Amino acid sequence: MAGHLADRGGAAGPVRRLTVLYDPKCPLCTRVHDWLVRQRQLVPLELLPVATAETRARFPGLDHEATLREITVIGDSGQLYTGHAAWVVCLWALADHRPMAHRFTSPAGAPLARAAVLAAARYRARTRDPDESPEGLGGCTVASG
Secondary structure (H helix, E strand, O other): OOOHHHHHHOOOOOOOOOEEEEOOOOOHHHHHHHHHHOOOEEEEEEEEEEEOOHHHHHHOOHHHHHHHOOOOOEEEEEEEEEEHHHHHHHHHOOOHHHHHHHHOOOOOOOHHHHHHHHHHHHHHHHHHOOOOOHOOOOOOOOOOO
């Protein structure tokens, strides 16, 4: 889902920078983090751990509890992307993967993007620390619906 952070004000402009919130305790999230930073970026990506004091201070209007359950990406003009839209916008920011991102936004491709995010969520559920509470699954899960 894409939206806009109300507290950022103003109309959404072109995306010039993206902040990707990731769970540093999640093996999948850290692998994706490491992969993203190695890619050639058309739009700069800043990767920040979820639910930290810095993240809460920078994005006071964000539902930080939700960022623990669902991948969240924030554009520099306040654009808010969650779930499969967040994964797609990350791909869109990468030089070698922008065409794939465009395919994932088509009517035929969107179900594939959603399926990929659900597969990541299942993988995350299987690989997370058994002592970790289900509420703290991190950014790899996806909300139902």
